[in-house]
Ligand code: PEP
């Protein structure tokens with residue numbers, strides 16, 4: 001908490017990306033890693049547009065056990081190989097502590113998904129067994145206090161490099177996939193020294209809302225966003241409906257840049 005640590009936590013990745021200082025960091029990529037070629041096309045375009053971190057799921061927490069479960073370790077290898085071509089960092093979700101050593105050479109940031117925010121053994125094991133940053137998504141039904149306590153589990157176990165991620169919470173509203181709790185950013189900035197990013201993709205569930213929610217994320221003072229993008233969303237293996245086409249992502253990045261110059265003058 002802020003009362004314990006007065007200065008903001010700033011995280012610097014091997015590729016030079018700094019999270020939690022003044023730059024607005026953009027993590028982008030497919031929901032799932034689908035193939036080498038697809039990932040290459042996405043990373044090449046995303047990096048040209050200004051994203052410095054490549055996201056992609058290799059182990060997927062799917063609602064149905066019959067849905068695509070991810071490429072596994074081959075997916076992590078693809079992410080690493082492709083990201084290195086464009087000096088991008090890699091963020092990917094880990095669902096089990098059994099895989100920590102397997103992930104270590106391939107990722108720059110370990111992602112904990114919404115469904116595992118209160119998997120305390122996973123939190124403790126990651127805290128103890130890696131020093132790489134942990135992107136901790138908010139549980140879909142978690143309060144801000146519960147979310148911060150999960151961050152404490154990681155930090156108390158030995159890894160203080162935690163990045164929080166607001167990805168929308170469950171409410172009575174069904175029009176959007178989840179309800180983006182934009183004020184959570186302000187609450188976290190009051191309560192915590194940790195950086196926080198927003199995931200507009202899983203919050204909205206609709207690609208048409210991503211640009212404006214990303215602009216709102218920047219305006220509210222988030223440290224960045226994590227966004228799903230795909231060259232052919234209709235045929236994506238997961239979350240196509242919320243994935244931005246590469247050209248749309250590029251034009252969004254232009255708008256975020258314009259917005260940041262306006263916000264800087266404030
Ligand atoms: C994802 O990032 O693809 C994902 C599964 O996110 P969440 O855990 O927020 O649902």
Ligand code: MN
Nearest residue numbers: 031228238239
């Ligand atoms: Mn997804």
